[in-house]
Structure formats: C-alpha cells, structure tokens
Amino acid sequence: xxxxxxxxxxSLFDAYDVQKAxxxxxxxxxxxxxxxxxxxMHYLLAHFDIPIFDPDTWSLGITGHVKKPxxxxxxxxRRFPRMSQIVTIECAGNGRTHIEPRPPGNxxxxxxxxxxxxxxxxxxxxxxxxxxLKSARSVVFSGADFGERLGRTEYYKRALSLEExxxxxxxxxxxxxxxxxxxxxxxxxxxxAPGWYGMAHVKWLTGIELIDHEFDGPQHEAYRIKQxxxxxxxxxxxxxxxxxxxPPGYPENSHRHRLLEPGLVTLQGxxxxxxxxxxxxxxxxxxxxxESVVEPAVADRKAWQGWTYQWGAxxxxxxxxxxxxxxxxxxxxxxxxxxxxxxxxxAVQQVAVTVR
Amino acid sequence: xxxxxxxxxxSLFDAYDVQKAxxxxxxxxxxxxxxxxxxxMHYLLAHFDIPIFDPDTWSLGITGHVKKPxxxxxxxxRRFPRMSQIVTIECAGNGRTHIEPRPPGNxxxxxxxxxxxxxxxxxxxxxxxxxxLKSARSVVFSGADFGERLGRTEYYKRALSLEExxxxxxxxxxxxxxxxxxxxxxxxxxxxAPGWYGMAHVKWLTGIELIDHEFDGPQHEAYRIKQxxxxxxxxxxxxxxxxxxxPPGYPENSHRHRLLEPGLVTLQGxxxxxxxxxxxxxxxxxxxxxESVVEPAVADRKAWQGWTYQWGAxxxxxxxxxxxxxxxxxxxxxxxxxxxxxxxxxAVQQVAVTVR
Numbered sequence: 001x002x003x004x005x006x007x008x009x010x011s012l013f014d015a016y017d018v019q020k021a022x023x024x025x026x027x028x029x030x031x032x033x034x035x036x037x038x039x040x041m042h043y044l045l046a047h048f049d050i051p052i053f054d055p056d057t058w059s060l061g062i063t064g065h066v067k068k069p070x071x072x073x074x075x076x077x078r079r080f081p082r083m084s085q086i087v088t089i090e091c092a093g094n095g096r097t098h099i100e101p102r103p104p105g106n107x108x109x110x111x112x113x114x115x116x117x118x119x120x121x122x123x124x125x126x127x128x129x130x131x132x133l134k135s136a137r138s139v140v141f142s143g144a145d146f147g148e149r150l151g152r153t154e155y156y157k158r159a160l161s162l163e164e165x166x167x168x169x170x171x172x173x174x175x176x177x178x179x180x181x182x183x184x185x186x187x188x189x190x191x192x193a194p195g196w197y198g199m200a201h202v203k204w205l206t207g208i209e210l211i212d213h214e215f216d217g218p219q220h221e222a223y224r225i226k227q228x229x230x231x232x233x234x235x236x237x238x239x240x241x242x243x244x245x246x247p248p249g250y251p252e253n254s255h256r257h258r259l260l261e262p263g264l265v266t267l268q269g270x271x272x273x274x275x276x277x278x279x280x281x282x283x284x285x286x287x288x289x290x291e292s293v294v295e296p297a298v299a300d301r302k303a304w305q306g307w308t309y310q311w312g313a314x315x316x317x318x319x320x321x322x323x324x325x326x327x328x329x330x331x332x333x334x335x336x337x338x339x340x341x342x343x344x345x346x347a348v349q350q351v352a353v354t355v356r
Numbered sequence: 357x358x359x360x361x362x363x364x365x366x367s368l369f370d371a372y373d374v375q376k377a378x379x380x381x382x383x384x385x386x387x388x389x390x391x392x393x394x395x396x397m398h399y400l401l402a403h404f405d406i407p408i409f410d411p412d413t414w415s416l417g418i419t420g421h422v423k424k425p426x427x428x429x430x431x432x433x434r435r436f437p438r439m440s441q442i443v444t445i446e447c448a449g450n451g452r453t454h455i456e457p458r459p460p461g462n463x464x465x466x467x468x469x470x471x472x473x474x475x476x477x478x479x480x481x482x483x484x485x486x487x488x489l490k491s492a493r494s495v496v497f498s499g500a501d502f503g504e505r506l507g508r509t510e511y512y513k514r515a516l517s518l519e520e521x522x523x524x525x526x527x528x529x530x531x532x533x534x535x536x537x538x539x540x541x542x543x544x545x546x547x548x549a550p551g552w553y554g555m556a557h558v559k560w561l562t563g564i565e566l567i568d569h570e571f572d573g574p575q576h577e578a579y580r581i582k583q584x585x586x587x588x589x590x591x592x593x594x595x596x597x598x599x600x601x602x603p604p605g606y607p608e609n610s611h612r613h614r615l616l617e618p619g620l621v622t623l624q625g626x627x628x629x630x631x632x633x634x635x636x637x638x639x640x641x642x643x644x645x646x647e648s649v650v651e652p653a654v655a656d657r658k659a660w661q662g663w664t665y666q667w668g669a670x671x672x673x674x675x676x677x678x679x680x681x682x683x684x685x686x687x688x689x690x691x692x693x694x695x696x697x698x699x700x701x702x703a704v705q706q707v708a709v710t711v712r
Contacts, residue, residue, distance in 0.1 A: 012368040015453060016611050018463045021374050025381035028540065030406045038538040040396040041406075048607055050386045050397075097371060104610075107374045149609040179535075182394040184384065251404055253505040254460075255372050 011102045026111025032246045032270050035306075036086060037114035039177050044184050045091050045106060047156055047219075048147030051204045055180070055188040060172075064140075064210040067131035074174060074188055077121050083171055084119040085194065086303040088272045092197035092223055092236045095336065095345035103342030110244055110349045115270075115303050116176050118192045123170035127208070132162070136210040139165040140217075141191050141202040149218060158202050159215030160193070169194045169302060172205070194302040195238045195274035197344065199223050225339045233340075238274030240346035241332055243281050243307065243324035245269035247351045258353040265313045267292070270304035271324035281307040284321035284348070292322070313355045320351040367458045382467025388602045388626050391662075392442060393470035395533050400540050401447050401462060403512055403575075404503030407560045411536070411544040416528075420496075420566040423487035430530060430544055433477050439527055440475040441550065442659040444628045448553035448579055448592045451692065451701035459698030466600055466705045471626075471659050472532050474548045479526035483564075488518070492566040495521040496573075497547050497558035505574060514558050515571030516549070525550045525658060528561070550658040551594045551630035553700065555579050581695045589696075594630030596702040597688055599637050599663065599680035601625035603707045614709040621667045623648070626660035627680035637663040640677035640704070648678070669711045676707040 027043045037043075055074055062070045093105050094112035106112075127139070143156035160170075171192040174181060181187035186203030193200040199219065226233025246268055249260025271278040277297040282289045292309040307322070325331040336347035383399045393399075411430055418426045447468035449461050462468075483495070499512035516526075527548040530537060537543035542559025549556040555575065582589025602624055605616025627634040633653040638645045648665035663678070681687040692703035 010371070012370060013374050014368060015366070018369050018374060018377050018453065019465055019612060021377035022380075022382040022463070022465060022467060023384050024378075025400075026378040028379050028402070028406050030408060031539070033408050034539075038540070040398065040400075040538045041540050042396065044381075044396075046384070047609055050384050052386060052389050097374065107378070109375055109378060111378055147607045147609055148615055153606070182396045183387070183390075184394070184397050250509070251503045253403055253503055256375060259504055 013107060017107045020106045024106045026109060027114045029111060029244060029246055031114070032244055033268070036116055036177065039116070039179070039182060039185070042114040042116055042185065043091060043112045045093070045112065045198060046145060046184065046203070047149070048145040050184050051144040052183050053144070053188055053204070058188050060189060060205055061207045062126065062130040063207065065133040065136035065212055066210050067133060068129070070130045072126070077126070077172065077174060077189070080121040080125055082119060083122050084117060085169060085171065086115060086117050086298070087192055087194045088113065088115040088302065088304045089198050089201055090239050090242070090272070092199050092343045093341070095347065096342035098347065099336045099338055099342045099345055101338070103338070103340060105342055112198075113244070117178065118171055118173040119175040119178070120171050120173035120189070120192075122168070123165060123172055123191070124168060126172055127165070132210055135212045136162055137213055138162065138211050138215045140209040140211055140215050141205060142207040142209070143202050144204040144206050152218070154218055156202065156219060157215075157217045158200055158219050159217070160200070161214075197236055197239050197274070199236065222341070223343060225343055227340060229340065236343050239272065240344055241271070241273035241278070241324050241326040241330045242346045243269055243271035243322045243332065244349050245320060245322045245351060248320070249353060258351060260313060260353060260355055262313050262315050262355050265311045267309040267311050267320065268307065269322055270306055272304040273324070273326035273330060276326040276328040276330070277301050278305045278324050279327045281322055281324045283309040283311070284319075284323065285311060286319055289323070315355050318353050318355060320353060321348045323348045369463060373463045376462045380462045382465060383470045385467060385600060385602055387470070388600055389624070392472050392533065395472070395535070395538060395541070398470040398472055398541065399447060399468045401449070401468065401554060402501060402540065402559070403505070404501040406540050407500040408539050409500070409544055409560070414544050416545060416561055417563045418482065418486040419563065421489040421492035421568055422566050423489060424485070426486045428482070433482070433528065433530060433545070436477040436481055438475060439478050440473060441525060441527065442471060442473050442654070443548055443550045444469065444471040444658065444660045445554050445557055446595050446598070446628070448555050448699045449697070451703065452698035454703065455692045455694055455698045455701055457694070459694070459696060461698055468554070469600070473534065474527055474529040475531040475534070476527050476529035476545070476548075478524070479521060479528055479547070480524060482528055483521070488566055491568045492518055493569055494518065494567050494571045496565045496567055496571050497561060498563040498565070499558050500560040500562050508574070510574050512558065512575055513571075513573045514556055514575050515573070516556070517570075553592055553595050553630070555592065578697070579699060581699055583696060585696065592699050595628065596700055597627070597629035597634070597680050597682040597686045598702045599625055599627035599678045599688065600705050601676060601678045601707060604676070605709060614707060616669060616709060616711055618669050618671050618711050621669045623665040623667050623676065624663065625678055626662055628660040629680070629682035629686060632682040632684040632686070633657050634661045635681050635683045637678055637680045639665040639667070640675075640679065641667060642675055645679070671711050674709050674711060676709060677704045679704045
C-alpha cells in the first residue's frame with residue numbers, strides 16, 4: 001500500500017468559485033506536450049472585467065519622475081526594434097485547491113501556467129526615451145482593468161523597483177504567437193516580466209509612472225505570503241521551481257481519473273523556475289523516485305524545459321509524481337505549506353492512475 | 357420591491373465540478389461587445405482529453421455506404437473550393453447552474469456560447485466525392501477524443517440523418533478566424549453544423565461513416581431532454597431562442613456583483629435562435645419590459661444579432677433581464693424548466709446591479 005497524499009480537495013465550493021473558474025481558465029495539461037501554448041489554451045486570470053480597447057485610440061503615457069513625459073500610440077511603439085522571447089508565466093495562486101484548508105481566491109488546480117512567444121518593445125528602450133530622473137525609485141504599471149475589491153474601487157496596478165525594471169528582458173508586448181494580443185491577454189499592450197509570477201505581468205497597460213518612493217498599492221498587499229491578516233508577510237516575486245506531468249492514459253469523463261493499459265508508457269512534462277535553470281526532474285512511481293531525462297534550457301531560462309521518463313506500467317493503482325530541482329538547489333516540497341491567500345504553492349503534482 | 361428570481365445557484369460544488377469549469381471555459385460576457393469571438397475567448401467543452409495531432413499525418417476517412425470510400429489529408433481538403441461562414445455555437449448545457457435542483461454536468465453559467473468565422477470545405481462536396489449509396493440513412497462523425505463514461509470506453513461520435521447532413525451550410529472546418537484550428541477547437545478538422553447546439557459540431561474529426569440505419573451512440577443518449585432515466589426523452593437538436601446582455605458597470609472582485617453610476621447607460625448584447633431570425637429583444641428593468649433596438653440578421657441567420665437599449669439608471673438595486681423572440685414566435689421563458697441533464701435551458705439571463 002502506498003502512502004497516498006491528498007489528491008483532490010474535499011472541501012466544497014460555491015457558485016462564485018465556479019464562476020471564477022469558468023472565467024479564469026487553466027491550461028489543459030495535455031498542452032504540456034507543446035513547446036508553446038496555443039493562444040486559446042493559455043491560462044488566464046483577470047481580476048475584474050476584460051477591457052476591450054479600440055487599438056486606434058489607445059495610448060500609453062510614461063509620466064512622473066522623467067525628464068520628458070511621453071505618450072505612445074501603437075504605431076509609435078511598433079517603430080522601435082522588435083524584441084521577441086519565449087516566456088513561461090505561472091499564476092501565483094496556481095495549486096491553490098491542493099492546499100488544506102483551502103484559501104480563498106481563484107480555485108486553481110495545477111493548471112495556471114503556460115508558455116508563449118511574446119513580442120514587442122524593450123521596456124528599457126521605452127523608459128530611456130522618457131529619460132528617467134535620478135529621483136525615481138519605482139516604476140508603476142497601470143492596467144485598464146477596474147473594479148471594487150474589499151470595499152474600494154481600483155485600477156489594477158503593480159510596480160517594479162527601478163532595479164527590477166532595468167532587467168534587459170522586461171518586455172512591453174503587443175503580440176503573442178505572432179499575432180496582435182487578444183483582449184483576454186491584455187490587448188493592446190501588456191508587460192511581460194520573465195521569471196515573475198503572473199501578477200507582475202500587468203495587462204491592458206495604459207500608463208507607466210516613475211515615482212520617487214516604494215509603491216504600496218492594493219495588488220501588492222494582495223500578493224504577500226502570510227499566516228494571518230495582521231502579519232506583514234513576504235511579497236510574492238519570482239516563480240518557485242516546479243514541474244508538471246501530462247496525466248497519462250485516458251480520462252474517466254466525470255472525475256477525470258486516469259486509466260491506462262499495462263506496458264511501456266512515456267511520461268512527459270515540463271519544469272521551470274523563475275531564478276535558475278532546471279537541473280533535474282525526478283519521477284516518483286508510488287514511493288520510488290528515479291531520474292527523468294531533462295531537455296537543456298532554451299531561450300535563456302525564460303521558458304519551461306521538457307522532461308521524459310519511460311515507465312513500465314503494471315496492473316494496479318499507482319500514484320505518479322514529479323519533482324524538479326533547479327541549478328540553485330531549490331527543490332519542490334512533497335506537501336504544500338499553507339498560507340492565508342494560498343500563494344506560491346509549488347508542491348509536487350500528484351496523478352492517480354489505474355493500470356488495467 | 358421587485359420579484360427577484362434565483363440569481364445564483366446556492367447549491368454546492370465539489371472539486372470535480374471546479375476542475376470541469378477550469379477546463380471548459382465560458383466566454384466572458386464582455387466579449388458580447390464583439391461581432392465575433394477571439395479564438396482565446398471562445399467557449400470550450402471537451403468531454404475527454406484534447407487530442408493533439410500532427411497535421412501532416414492526420415487523415416479523414418469517408419467510409420460505409422458509399423460507392424468510393426475515400427481518405428483525405430489536409431492538403432487534399434484545402435484544394436476544394438473554400439467555404440467560410442460566421443456561426444454562433446452554444447453548448448446544450450449552457451445555463452445549467454441556473455436550474456434548480458442543479459443537474460449534473462459541466463457547471464455553465466450563461467457563458468457557454470460564442471461566434472466565430474469558420475472556414476473549410478462544404479460537407480456536401482466531400483460526401484459527393486465518395487458517392488453516397490441509396491442505402492445510406494445516417495452520417496456518423498467520429499472524433500479522436502476518447503475516454504471512459506458510465507463504465508464504457510468510447511470515442512466521441514455523433515450522427516446526422518442524411519437529410520440533416522444535406523443542409524448546404526454544413527461545413528468541415530479547418531480554420532477559425534483565418535488561422536488553422538487550435539487544438540482545443542478540434543484541430544485539424546471539425547464539423548460546424550449551423551443552428552445546432554454544440555454537441556453536433558464534432559471536433560477532432562477522423563472519420564465519417566455512412567450507415568443504413570439510425571445511429572444510437574452514447575452521445576445521442578446523453579443529449580436527450582427527459583425527466584427520469586427510464587424515459588426515452590426528446591433529442592436535443594437546434595439552439596432555442598436566447599439573448600444575453602453584457603453585465604453593465606464594473607464588478608466587485610469576489611462575487612462579480614455589478615456596480616454602476618447613475619445616468620444614461622447603454623445596455624447591449626446579442627440574441628440568436630437555431631431556427632429563425634431574431635425579431636425582437638425586450639429588456640426588463642425590474643418588472644417593466646420595453647423594446648430594444650435589434651440589428652438586422654446578417655450571414656443568413658447563422659450568427660447572433662446585436663441589440664441595444666438606453667437605460668436611465670437611478671440609484672438603487674435593480675434586476676436587469678433580456679428576452680428574445682424569433683420570427684417563428686418562439687420566446688424565452690422567464691424561469692428555467694428542469695430536466696435530468698440540464699439541457700437546452702434558454703430561460704432569461706438575470707443581472708443584479710447596484711446603482712450608486
């Protein structure tokens with residue numbers, strides 16, 4: 001008998017949770033077979049309504065502690081040298097329903113992660129045009145998404161420190177997979193902040209403001225790891241090391257429990273970390289762990305790496321897991337640790353299968 | 357005080373329902389502002405895993421009661437005259453969570469509907485190449501999606517009678533919005549059956565078989581309107597008349613309750629019916645109904661029609677509704693009627709708003 005951890009949250013959800021799940025779709029894990037995620041399979045999290053812009057009247061202001069405040073329309077942004085990169089983005093709440101007791105928030109399984117080709121303009125290039133003043137400390141990105149949260153109305157805003165924003169891979173993206181952004185992905189312009197959890201990649205950008213102090217907006221307050229409301233907690237920043245597996249075999253329709261035939265099965269998936277290359281992915285069959293074959297990192301550590309493992313499946317019930325370790329020695333925990341908002345849970349995925 | 361019907365299902369959902377909702381995403385209703393739905397905002401229902409094909413090795417067989425059994429690859433299909441049409445597709449389970457008691461199945465709100473430009477080959481043209489025999493009665497469409505349901509494994513299959521399949525708008529689609537289908541939308545080829553609920557638009561097509569009798573597969577059994585398991589019930593076929601409204605104002609983050617400022621508000625949405633043009637859409641503000649302005653039908657009744665209504669919003673709590681009537685006199689009921697699987701619920705949408 002294997003030591004079977006919690007596979008499915010047995011808490012109950014209300015109609016509001018389900019409404020969130022229908023809007024904020026996961027990436028079906030079958031798509032882990034693909035290097036990059038098709039536009040329509042990319043995961044999505046939107047805090048409020050999805051703004052729908054007329055790209056011809058949209059503009060982006062760069063204001064605040066700059067020598068030359070600027071406004072760009074899309075045509076002007078397209079005249080800059082084009083920058084493209086393949087980037088894996090994961091929602092900071094990914095894995096939330098596997099934490100007990102379940103924290104509030106979008107009810108993610110393991111599926112809040114995707115990889116795409118993002119193209120646009122280097123953030124540095126755009127900021128340099130405006131000539132940042134020495135007094136500037138933070139760069140505040142404002143989205144057009146607007147609504148009420150905790151009794152106050154807000155536009156979605158997130159900031160990076162000047163140092164963080166100076167990273168040469170920061171991208172103002174107007175294309176995804178070679179096409180203009182679709183509305184749900186931030187059209188006409190979004191920030192892509194490689195290595196960071198999704199909340200930093202501000203969508204539907206309308207303004208970038210340089211300020212002379214640290215920014216402390218509600219969306220920074222919302223993304224902190226803490227045990228209670230009165231604790232300050234630690235900010236969520238870069239993606240922790242994580243791996244996922246395509247659930248093998250075929251599903252039962254209602255519960256999606258996996259069924260397969262005995263024999264040699266190729267287990268495969270992807271692994272990533274916001275801070276380093278993936279060095280190893282171990283595969284756990286029941287409680288026995290073995291090394292998978294990990295593809296070398298591509299695209300300068302901004303995208304996930306593939307892994308495969310050949311499994312001789314024998315009849316019976318099995319628990320499959322995968323555990324990644326990055327070049328800095330960070331590894332995934334077997335069991336999630338709880339925090340108030342259920343953020344940055346990188347505990348290993350568990351896939352129960354019945355081999356017939 | 358207004359007569360407030362059920363706004364949100366107060367039953368509880370389990371982790372399997374939520375898992376379904378994350379995979380089978382709705383169209384965020386903001387997208388009703390657009391004539392056609394961006395690929396990544398189109399609703400999705402997949403019964404099993406999403407098959408991921410290599411388009412270069414895929415082929416479609418046309419077999420059974422035909423004089424010349426045929427196999428087409430994608431290149432061969434692309435040599436036929438190209439056919440494009442704008443088609444609204446709605447899931448037969450749309451509206452399910454608004455039925456009490458809630459029937460099992462994917463927990464749709466109002467959001468299981470979308471409209472896209474589908475392009476490919478006329479089904480008739482492809483069938484004519486194979487020369488249908490006089491003995492043929494039904495056309496069975498086989499998808500590559502495979503899994504277990506009710507204790508049996510099955511590939512997804514649905515049939516049309518020869519008469520239904522002979523409709524000149526039946527389309528074997530390999531493109532959506534001018535691009536090759538994405539995996540989740542049935543790549544490389546799917547059926548588009550204008551006017552029908554979504555279950556008829558078989559995705560991931562691998563075979564078309566002409567048979568000499570009526571087809572009675574499990575996916576026909578699954579889509580019948582009945583009150584109990586021992587009843588035969590009526591098959592679900594064409595989409596019933598329905599309208600939807602973009603929830604006005606802005607949302608509260610957690611429950612998505614709508615908030616707005618007093619003043620003139622343009623209410624807008626779309627309406628469709630699988631069998632006739634839309635003739636009117638009435639808008640209900642609390643219990644007072646008035647006529648909206650309905651756009652004329654385009655694209656030969658295959659796509660939804662827009663409607664708008666100017667509302668002078670006054671402070672307070674309001675219940676907004678819309679009710680479409682088609683040219684055959686079919687109209688939407690105010691309250692859903694229950695059936696075992698929660699199918700073809702076309703009762704009016706209800707949007708509660710707080711005007712500040």
